Amino acid sequence: MQCYISAITDPKTISIVGPVLELEKVAERARNRGLLVTDIHIRGKVHNPENAPLVKVLFDICREHDDMMLPDASQLRVPVRSNLDGSLLHDCSLTHEAINTILASRCEWYRLLKDVAQDLAGSGTDAHTFALFGIGDPVPLMPFHNARLRISKMEVHTTVQGARLAEYK
Numbered sequence: 001m002q003c004y005i006s007a008i009t010d011p012k013t014i015s016i017v018g019p020v021l022e023l024e025k026v027a028e029r030a031r032n033r034g035l036l037v038t039d040i041h042i043r044g045k046v047h048n049p050e051n052a053p054l055v056k057v058l059f060d061i062c063r064e065h066d067d068m069m070l071p072d073a074s075q076l077r078v079p080v081r082s083n084l085d086g087s088l089l090h091d092c093s094l095t096h097e098a099i100n101t102i103l104a105s106r107c108e109w110y111r112l113l114k115d116v117a118q119d120l121a122g123s124g125t126d127a128h129t130f131a132l133f134g135i136g137d138p139v140p141l142m143p144f145h146n147a148r149l150r151i152s153k154m155e156v157h158t159t160v161q162g163a164r165l166a167e168y169k
Helices: 020-032 049-063 094-103 109-121 142-146 156-168
Strands: 004-010 013-017 127-132 150-155
Touching: 004 109, 013 020, 049 094, 109 142, 150 156
Parallel strands: 127 150
Antiparallel strands: 004 013
């Protein structure tokens, strides 16, 4: 079977990628064991170790074009953690990190969020707002509540759309 855990979102939620027919078998086995399964059909294969050879190819293409490169992690002005293991990024290529994370590596999202919660707890401020980009809400609040933090979330798309509508009134 060529299915892989692609992301760990929280202690009870994982994402699995693989061929559709194989995923259907995994889902059926999980349902038969009483687990909640949500099928999300996304074209392509992200967070899949089978893409590892593509990481180098895409990174080499990016290095040939300056406008396709992100700054080096040494240029970050705030701490940024890796989706791979939650570690702080420094002295590495952010371009490679992004390509590798998206294409070929499992996202340890929950571990990263626990580490971010500890970072925020040490900041001296107990209330924080997250700007959410994309589809859905990818930020479970458990790690932040466990760190006794108050978190609010702002969906950027909704906020921008609301601001645009207000301009026309």
